[in-house]
Amino acid sequence: MEPLAGLAVALQELGAEATVCAPPDDDFEALLERAGVPMVPLGPSVKSVVTAPKPPSGHAAFELAPQLVAARFETLGTVAQGCEAVVATGLMPAGARDVADKLGIRYVLACFHLGGIPSQHFSPGARPGTPSPEGETDRRVLWQQDAERVNALYGPSLNSHRAEIGLPPVENVRDYVLTEHPWLAADPVLCPSNGMTDLDIVQTGAWLLRDDRPLADELDAFLEAGEPPVYVGFGSMAAYAPKDIARTAIEACRAHGRRVLLSRGWAGLDLADEGKDCFVVGEVNQQALFPRVAAIVHHGGAGTTTTAARSGTPQVVVPLIADQPYWASRVEALGIGAAHERATPTVDSLTAALEIALSPETRAQAVKVGGEIKTDGATVAARLLMGG
Numbered sequence: 338m339e340p341l342a343g344l345a346v347a348l349q350e351l352g353a354e355a356t357v358c359a360p361p362d363d364d365f366e367a368l369l370e371r372a373g374v375p376m377v378p379l380g381p382s383v384k385s386v387v388t389a390p391k392p393p394s395g396h397a398a399f400e401l402a403p404q405l406v407a408a409r410f411e412t413l414g415t416v417a418q419g420c421e422a423v424v425a426t427g428l429m430p431a432g433a434r435d436v437a438d439k440l441g442i443r444y445v446l447a448c449f450h451l452g453g454i455p456s457q458h459f460s461p462g463a464r465p466g467t468p469s470p471e472g473e474t475d476r477r478v479l480w481q482q483d484a485e486r487v488n489a490l491y492g493p494s495l496n497s498h499r500a501e502i503g504l505p506p507v508e509n510v511r512d513y514v515l516t517e518h519p520w521l522a523a524d525p526v527l528c529p530s531n532g533m534t535d536l537d538i539v540q541t542g543a544w545l546l547r548d549d550r551p552l553a554d555e556l557d558a559f560l561e562a563g564e565p566p567v568y569v570g571f572g573s574m575a576a577y578a579p580k581d582i583a584r585t586a587i588e589a590c591r592a593h594g595r596r597v598l599l600s601r602g603w604a605g606l607d608l609a610d611e612g613k614d615c616f617v618v619g620e621v622n623q624q625a626l627f628p629r630v631a632a633i634v635h636h637g638g639a640g641t642t643t644t645a646a647r648s649g650t651p652q653v654v655v656p657l658i659a660d661q662p663y664w665a666s667r668v669e670a671l672g673i674g675a676a677h678e679r680a681t682p683t684v685d686s687l688t689a690a691l692e693i694a695l696s697p698e699t700r701a702q703a704v705k706v707g708g709e710i711k712t713d714g715a716t717v718a719a720r721l722l723m724g725g
Contacts (some may be wrong), residue, residue: 343544345369345372346372348722353722358416361378380409387574406432406498417442425445429514431494434513446515447522455536484509518539521539522718524543526711527664545712555616563596565631570599570600571635572600572636573603574603578606578636579681582655585683585684587610587615588684589688592688597614598616601618623645627650637662672698
């Protein structure tokens with residue numbers, strides 16, 4: 338959600354009006370209110386999906402997809418009246434372009450990584466539906482089968498709603514949503530796009546929202562009370578966070594003589610004991626916090642990876658799902674941290690990864706790369722939308 342808020346603020350600064358249609362999660366509402374951006378609820382809350390006791394099943398995905406399509410037609414069909422453009426993001430925002438086409442306004446698909454864009458350099462990620470045959474290696478075939486899975490998920494509902502508003506059916510939902518000119522809202526150092534796909538990628542840079550909030554007095558006091566701690570957080574990975582990750586991370590940090598700053602997140606991480614060397618935070622200004630820690634252990638979401646890289650602080654990425662393995666590989670390739678090989682760390686494996694991240698060489702490289710991260714991506718995108 339933060340990149341959308343960053344784009345909306347950049348549009349406002351150029352004199353445009355911007356409204357964000359987003360799931361009705363309290364965290365999202367608070368973020369957009371802080372940014373001064375109007376919000377319209379769209380679909381079910383994300384937390385209601387990802388905080389279930391078990392990760393969403395394939396069956397649940399086939400129930401959810403039509404609901405999302407219907408919500409986009411209903412909500413955007415009203416909100417986009419009188420607008421000049423619709424910018425859509427998400428795993429597969431089927432329904433947004435259809436509304437834009439019906440209204441005769443501009444449509445842009447923006448993504449935060451390359452994972453869902455057909456490419457001869459990598460295979461498609463996992464998606465609910467009929468899996469590709471075991472042993473299939475032809476990437477063109479694999480991406481065609483990915484398109485078939487998208488059609489199965491979204492096609493019936495999408496084309497039913499299109500018929501209701503007088504639009505012809507879509508044969509390839511994925512490619513229709515992506516367009517031939519998708520925007521990539523990711524930093525070119527962290528996510529280079531040249532030659533990665535046959536589509537004409539427009540790379541704007543990451544959409545960052547400036548955060549001027551001060552850190553809480555108690556947190557500031559903890560930071561000042563000793564050497565920089567190691568930050569550990571898994572963001573919204575409620576159903577996917579490794580079992581006992583808080584205890585494992587604390588023991589691994591202590592093996593290096595480091596204090597621990599634990600982010601509660603949607604997984605509800607908490608302290609394993611009463612040790613004075615540990616502190617728990619809730620929602621926090623990462624832009625202010627990350628430069629003050631020794632290393633950042635996280636799941637590898639696009640936003641956390643970018644904010645960590647920009648801070649010049651080394652990272653340990655423990656990838657769990659979706660685009661996270663890609664960000665882990667980039668952190669490792671750039672020499673700004675370590676990519677944890679397994680989704681479930683042990684004390685020994687996480688201690689070894691922290692050994693890399695806490696080295697002077699990694700710190701120096703992280704500082705260097707941090708200075709190369711662009712901060713004007715939202716402004717670049719806003720100007721493109723405004724025709725400049």
